[in-house]
Amino acid sequence: MILFLIGLISGIISGMGIGGGTILIPALVIFANPDQHIAQSVNLIFFIPTAVIALIVHIRNKRVDFKVAIPIIIFGLLGAYLGSRLAIRLPGIVLKKYFGFFLLVLGVCEIIRKDKQKVSEKKLRQAGQRS
Structure with missing residues (x-):
């Protein structure tokens, strides 16, 4: 299952x-x-x-x-x-570590990208309120 x-x-x-x-x-x-x-x-x-x-x-x-x-x-x-x-x-254990590191970097990049996107959206909302 x-x-x-x-x-x-x-x-x-x-x-x-x-x-x-x-x-x-x-x-x-x-x-x-x-x-x-x-x-x-x-x-x-x-x-x-x-x-x-x-x-x-x-x-x-x-x-x-x-x-x-x-x-x-x-x-x-x-x-x-x-x-x-x-x-x-590559030995399996090394391959597993590389893959884990790749997933970690991918996750950190995604978090950073989301934070930048939120900051950009906030600036756009503030600019729209001033107009």
């Missing part, structure tokens, strides 16, 4: 374009206890069908800018190749 819930929640987040791996990998490691390489491999296999479905929905709703997407895809493929070669060479 826990794997069903992990898959469902990760799928919903993936469909929103947020990145289901941020939920799927830690949840697998915590609740199913596979090796880090296995958890990340499961994430990659999980990503393919969920990405295809989400992409179809977003293209139908005209939410994809192909001029922006094409160069990102090309360099993303290069980065995926290089990253997978690196991941294969």
Whole structure:
């Protein structure tokens, strides 16, 4: 049952374009206890069908800018190749620490971004009140 819930929640987040791996990998490691390489491999296999479905929905709703997407895809493929070669060479515990550090940095960046957004909104409201 826990794997069903992990898959469902990760799928919903993936469909929103947020990145289901941020939920799927830690949840697998915590609740199913596979090796880090296995958890990340499961994430990659999980990503393919969920990405295809989400992409179809977003293209139908005209939410994809192909001029922006094409160069990102090309360099993303290069980065995926290089990253997978690196991941294969790293011990599982090191890979787990790198992934944890990545999630920590991502969380801090998100908090900072939200704070800056709130400050900008506050300044806009104050400017609107003065007019």
